[in-house]
Amino acid sequence: MKKRGVSPKAEEVKRGAWTDEEDKLLSDYIEAHGIGRWRNLPANAGLNRCGKSCRLRWLNYLRPGIKRGNITQEEEQLILRLHKLLGNRWSLIAGRIPGRTDNEIKNYWNTYLKKKIATDASSSSKITTTTVAATIAATTSTQSSLENPSTEESNKSKNDNSISHKAEFKSPNNSSSHEEENLNLTLGFDSLLNFNGHQEFGPGSEFSYGELHDGSILTNYEWRGTGKGSEEIQASFAEVEWESLIKSCEAV
């Protein structure tokens, strides 16, 4: 039986760390011919490597736009949140964090976050909630009760105000899994407290995803109004079931 995923001549090709010369050969070839056809790429590029090794080197190291090291607090919070939702689906997690690779996130998780969670299980969720609540307050001048949230419980108790959002329902990332439609909805601020976008919350902001208290998921959220209390705020987002979100992520 054929051994899947392994080049027939795997034992003849070079393995281990890549040299600068090999990196240049690979980069030059991909720049000239684009990615794909990894199996034939090494021979065409003059590399004594297997296609899988070339692909990995390109995706995790040479590809333009790769960020290396110094994972920020915001990125760390996003990783924690996404991992809670997605589990060890590193490629999906990496897909929501620009410039980071699945390998880097996986390494960061296994060497750092896993241990951190074990010793500090509760702090991360509190940070997220506080940050989001404070930013919501900054966009809505009538919500002074949220400007200095101390705990999630105190926030909930003060959230008797709600505002009406005119929203349009559209599919995330232009995928075709959802029909377009318009709807009106009413959201109390407390329902947004778990919102976990990776950019600052406010008019004009866009988000990759968010999760409401009821477990529903918002993706591609865009806050388009001025957020001044009685003025109408428009929000464009896709409200999807969790399985649909996973499918949408996988489709990108």
Next chain:
DNA sequence: AATATTGTCAACCGCGCGAAT
């Protein structure tokens, strides 16, 4: 200073999936 231990991370391996034949 020498050795042992621990941490980090690039790279490899095997598997599963979808497309092509």
Next chain:
DNA sequence: GATTCGCGCGGTTGACAATAT
């Protein structure tokens, strides 16, 4: 429908660095 191929994924390994003893 069965088989083959190519790709992408997650788990694991191993080389090297940093730290502890």
